[in-house]
Amino acid sequence: MSTLAGRFNEILSRIRAAEVRSGRSPGTVRLVAVSKAHPPEILREAAALGVEVFGENRVQEARAKAAQLPARIRWHFLGHLQRNKLRQALPLFEMFHGIDSLQIATDLDRVAAETGHFPKVLLEVNVAQEASKFGFTEQSLAEEMERILALPRLEVLGLMTIPPFCEEAEHSRAYFRKLAVLRDAMEARFAVRLPELSMGMSGDFEVAIEEGATWVRVGTALFGTRSGKQWRPAQSDFLDA
Numbered sequence: 001m002s003t004l005a006g007r008f009n010e011i012l013s014r015i016r017a018a019e020v021r022s023g024r025s026p027g028t029v030r031l032v033a034v035s036k037a038h039p040p041e042i043l044r045e046a047a048a049l050g051v052e053v054f055g056e057n058r059v060q061e062a063r064a065k066a067a068q069l070p071a072r073i074r075w076h077f078l079g080h081l082q083r084n085k086l087r088q089a090l091p092l093f094e095m096f097h098g099i100d101s102l103q104i105a106t107d108l109d110r111v112a113a114e115t116g117h118f119p120k121v122l123l124e125v126n127v128a129q130e131a132s133k134f135g136f137t138e139q140s141l142a143e144e145m146e147r148i149l150a151l152p153r154l155e156v157l158g159l160m161t162i163p164p165f166c167e168e169a170e171h172s173r174a175y176f177r178k179l180a181v182l183r184d185a186m187e188a189r190f191a192v193r194l195p196e197l198s199m200g201m202s203g204d205f206e207v208a209i210e211e212g213a214t215w216v217r218v219g220t221a222l223f224g225t226r227s228g229k230q231w232r233p234a235q236s237d238f239l240d241a
């Protein structure tokens with residue numbers, strides 16, 4: 001029978017093996033355990049096994065869970081951030097994977113100045129140019145990078161992408177490679193360091209590591225499927241403390 005401990009250890013060894021295979025130093029790839037929709041009890045179990053970073057995509061849900069987990073746990077925000085959630089998100093999240101427009105970057109910078117934070121951010125690039133997805137295009141990123149880098153509060157650490165869904169992991173490789181190439185181009189053009197690449201999910205994280213991922217975001221392979229058990233915080237958690 002598969003247990004959380006068994007799945008966690010298997011994912012860690014697959015990450016290590018992919019690092020070795022691709023000539024990466026062991027420990028250079030870090031795991032975001034994507035815990036959205038799963039209840040706090042499961043996260044506590046994962047934390048006890050050694051998970052250090054959880055990834056969530058709803059601010060209220062993450063806040064409710066954080067109150068029930070050890071303070072050493074770090075929280076990363078994944079995906080599209082709503083403008084009206086910035087003030088609540090800033091004190092909780094160590095990193096924002098998925099800053100997807102100049103507008104939200106500017107808003108986050110302004111609110112961070114008010115709250116006294118210096119958020120670490122990864123810019124989301126829609127490398128496949130899918131109409132259904134958020135993110136910069138390669139072109140809009142190049143056009144807006146200068147203005148984003150000038151925002152005094154944001155610590156821009158790298159890029160993030162979600163390739164088109166496909167059962168076959170190899171299909172993601174070209175998109176991951178594109179993101180890495182784009183990162184190199186942005187570093188050269190704007191004379192900045194963008195060391196982080198957030199790419200790879202349950203179905204394709206090993207391919208992402210081979211293409212240079214420094215953060216892999218794994219949900220289903222660790223916690224199982226999310227369908228039918230969407231944990232939601234109690235109504236009282238939506239009230240501001």
Ligand SMILES: *Cc1c(COP(=O)(O)O)cnc(C)c1O
Pocket residue numbers: 034036057078079162201202203217218219220221
């Ligand atoms: C849900 C989610 C994941 C995790 O996906 P799995 O296929 O369950 O591993 C990763 N990244 C983002 C941005 C997500 O929203």
